[in-house]
Amino acid sequence: MDNAQKLLRALPSVDEVLKSPPGKEWLKKYPRGFVLAAIRETIQKKRRAIRGGRHKGSGISISDLAPAIGKIVRGLSAFALGPAINATGIVIHTNLGRSVLSAQAMDNVAKVSSGYSNLEYDIEAGRRGSRHAHAGRLLKEVTGAEDGMAVNNNAAAVLLTLNTLARGREVIVSRGELVEIGGSFRVPDVMAAGGAILKEVGTTNKTHLFDYEDAVGENTALILKVHQSNYRITGFTAEVPVEELAALGKKLGVPVVYDLGSGCLIDLRPYGIHTEPSVREIIKTGVDLVTFSGDKLLGGPQAGVIAGRKALIDKIKKNPLARAVRTDKMTLAALEATLMEYVDPERAVRNVPTLRMLLEEPQDIKLRARKIAKLLLKAGIRADIKVLQDSSKAGGGSLPELELPTYVVSISPQKLSAARLEENLRKGDPPVIARVRDDVLLLDARTVADGETNVLAEKVAQAFIREIKQ
Numbered sequence: 362m363d364n365a366q367k368l369l370r371a372l373p374s375v376d377e378v379l380k381s382p383p384g385k386e387w388l389k390k391y392p393r394g395f396v397l398a399a400i401r402e403t404i405q406k407k408r409r410a411i412r413g414g415r416h417k418g419s420g421i422s423i424s425d426l427a428p429a430i431g432k433i434v435r436g437l438s439a440f441a442l443g444p445a446i447n448a449t450g451i452v453i454h455t456n457l458g459r460s461v462l463s464a465q466a467m468d469n470v471a472k473v474s475s476g477y478s479n480l481e482y483d484i485e486a487g488r489r490g491s492r493h494a495h496a497g498r499l500l501k502e503v504t505g506a507e508d509g510m511a512v513n514n515n516a517a518a519v520l521l522t523l524n525t526l527a528r529g530r531e532v533i534v535s536r537g538e539l540v541e542i543g544g545s546f547r548v549p550d551v552m553a554a555g556g557a558i559l560k561e562v563g564t565t566n567k568t569h570l571f572d573y574e575d576a577v578g579e580n581t582a583l584i585l586k587v588h589q590s591n592y593r594i595t596g597f598t599a600e601v602p603v604e605e606l607a608a609l610g611k612k613l614g615v616p617v618v619y620d621l622g623s624g625c626l627i628d629l630r631p632y633g634i635h636t637e638p639s640v641r642e643i644i645k646t647g648v649d650l651v652t653f654s655g656d657k658l659l660g661g662p663q664a665g666v667i668a669g670r671k672a673l674i675d676k677i678k679k680n681p682l683a684r685a686v687r688t689d690k691m692t693l694a695a696l697e698a699t700l701m702e703y704v705d706p707e708r709a710v711r712n713v714p715t716l717r718m719l720l721e722e723p724q725d726i727k728l729r730a731r732k733i734a735k736l737l738l739k740a741g742i743r744a745d746i747k748v749l750q751d752s753s754k755a756g757g758g759s760l761p762e763l764e765l766p767t768y769v770v771s772i773s774p775q776k777l778s779a780a781r782l783e784e785n786l787r788k789g790d791p792p793v794i795a796r797v798r799d800d801v802l803l804l805d806a807r808t809v810a811d812g813e814t815n816v817l818a819e820k821v822a823q824a825f826i827r828e829i830k831q
């Protein structure tokens with residue numbers, strides 16, 4: 362018997378590995394199917410290496426094979442969707458899950474979803490109820506509207522509104538507001554999907570009240586105003602303020618709908634952000650309906666809110682499409698808990714992470730940046746580390762012109778490029794998403810939670826070690 366045959370005979374069987382101490386550990390932690398697949402793959406690979414004469418003296422006992430098997434089974438059993446550390450400073454980062462939910466929202470999700478709930482049950486009456494009732498109560502409270510409802514997201518809110526109120530009829534929109542929000546939400550396309558006929562008025566830079574007035578005719582279903590979420594037209598421009606549109610709509614008997622996109626529930630002016638009126642103020646202008654996202658400035662779960670006149674919302678609720686875009690109980694639980702914070706705006710600023718991060722004092726961000734820098738210095742990484750003043754963005758198409766003063770930890774590595782460091786960080790567990798500028802890696806402390814600073818520093822140190830190993 363030659364050496365190869367000896368080795369092949371000595372290889373452990375799948376069953377032996379399964380029954381070994383590491384095998385038993387894996388079975389406790391991971392799905393059996395994945396454990397089996399990992400063991401089979403590792404043994405087969407070994408067998409092929411031996412047959413092909415590529416086996417170079419490394420052991421073939423169970424404990425020799427265990428690290429490779431462990432790595433495969435961990436990879437197979439890892440969730441595809443997982444947490445990440447956002448060190449970009451972009452608060453409403455759509456690619457990183459938009460809004461971070463408050464502790465209160467998470468508690469309520471767990472409470473409502475780990476057992477049965479009154480999702481569609483009217484406890485008072487003892488019969489079937491409506492899932493819209495729950496968020497509706499607080500939406501009225503915090504927006505001042507006659508009624509409100511939540512659907513899957515704001516794209517769905519716009520689609521459903523158009524489909525209910527304007528199917529087969531005309532919707533008047535300014536040419537300056539035919540926007541693309543990203544992720545293929547384009548106003549003309551949503552209009553078509555909703556079955557409405559787009560009637561463009563005005564020009565790209567200027568639209569006047571008379572443009573709208575001249576366009577209203579027999580077949581006009583509604584006037585739609587769209588928030589210029591992620592861009593600005595500057596220079597020789599004119600747009601019609603929503604109060605004037607609302608008055609025109611009343612005069613002509615045409616409903617006016619305003620797609621706000623972000624939709625801010627509190628007045629941000631006392632906090633130095635002057636660009637965005639609150640939903641309450643917009644409702645007060647007399648506009649018939651507004652739509653906005655649950656996970657942009659509101660800081661809640663992915664959802665779309667429709668608020669305004671009760672008669673119109675009642676119609677929207679009856680549209681068969683409403684069923685197709687309805688929200689789940691987890692969303693409703695998170696949304697109601699988030700809305701509850703807004704009953705007292707100061708509480709919202711304290712407890713809703715999106716608002717807290719947007720409005721955090723630069724001095725407090727600086728303290729966190731310093732703490733991260735200190736941990737990095739302690740870890741002894743080979744880089745030039747500084748805390749610098751910089752600016753961060755709101756993100757999510759919200760407040761596009763706003764530059765928020767922030768502090769970043771700048772890392773200028775000695776032995777590798779900042780791009781390489783960024784890649785190593787991104788491929789870590791959990792991944793850290795950071796910015797690179799002029800061959801320097803920047804960690805913006807605004808979007809790093811206090812509870813994440815230690816892990817972040819550890820991951821940065823590991824990203825340097827990873828480079829040495831490769």
Ligand SMILES: *Cc1c(COP(=O)(O)O)cnc(C)c1O
Pocket residue numbers: 514515516517519542546587588589590591620621622623653654655664665757758
């Ligand atoms: C973001 C946005 C949307 C889409 O909202 P989602 O909640 O992402 O579906 C629609 N309209 C405007 C103006 C927006 O800013």
